[in-house]
Amino acid sequence: MIYLLPLLAYLFGSISSAVVVSRIMGLEDPREVGSKNPGATNVLRYGGKRAAILTLIGDVLKGVIPVLIARALTDDPVVLAATVFAAFLGHLFPVFFRFQGGKGVATALGVWLALSPWLGLLMAATWLATAAVTRYSSLSALTAALIAPFYVWWLHANVTYVATMTMMSALLIWRHRSNIGKLMAGEEAKIGKK
Numbered sequence: 001m002i003y004l005l006p007l008l009a010y011l012f013g014s015i016s017s018a019v020v021v022s023r024i025m026g027l028e029d030p031r032e033v034g035s036k037n038p039g040a041t042n043v044l045r046y047g048g049k050r051a052a053i054l055t056l057i058g059d060v061l062k063g064v065i066p067v068l069i070a071r072a073l074t075d076d077p078v079v080l081a082a083t084v085f086a087a088f089l090g091h092l093f094p095v096f097f098r099f100q101g102g103k104g105v106a107t108a109l110g111v112w113l114a115l116s117p118w119l120g121l122l123m124a125a126t127w128l129a130t131a132a133v134t135r136y137s138s139l140s141a142l143t144a145a146l147i148a149p150f151y152v153w154w155l156h157a158n159v160t161y162v163a164t165m166t167m168m169s170a171l172l173i174w175r176h177r178s179n180i181g182k183l184m185a186g187e188e189a190k191i192g193k194k
Contacts, residue, residue: 013090
């Protein structure tokens with residue numbers, strides 16, 4: 001049973017909060033407007049704060065719920081790490097939405113909050129501090145992704161968890177490659193800017 005947890009986590013992670021929220025609120029499909037990224041930042045730009053907050057909560061919960069269920073059923077670090085990674089992959093490559101997913105920041109936060117609350121809080125604090133200084137969501141995500149594996153090592157010194165976070169960080173950075181180009185060219189939109 002516990003070996004099915006990663007599969008279930010992937011399927012749960014594949015539910016696109018941005019698409020669901022946009023459909024319920026009568027907004028355009030986030031994959032077809034703005035940055036075309038089905039995430040809270042894009043939804044904020046065209047759908048407003050309420051839609052963005054609901055999307056953010058949904059994306060975090062996609063990470064929290066499967067990992068909390070896994071933690072209730074096992075303490076095997078390999079199964080837990082696989083569940084963490086699978087929920088995250090579900091968000092990036094959702095089977096229910098033609099594998100067109102978001103960049104994974106909120107879901108990454110959710111899985112680590114559920115597995116290690118202090119780690120999740122450190123990641124959130126890093127994102128918030130960077131955002132407060134720079135007003136760039138993408139730069140905040142990149143900063144948190146770069147430092148997160150060190151946080152994991154510092155708090156857990158568990159090779160399985162460090163390897164999982166390192167792979168997730170690499171994917172987060174890869175998913176932000178267009179943002180990196182815009183940041184370097186001075187063309188990246190700041191938080192709250194249409």
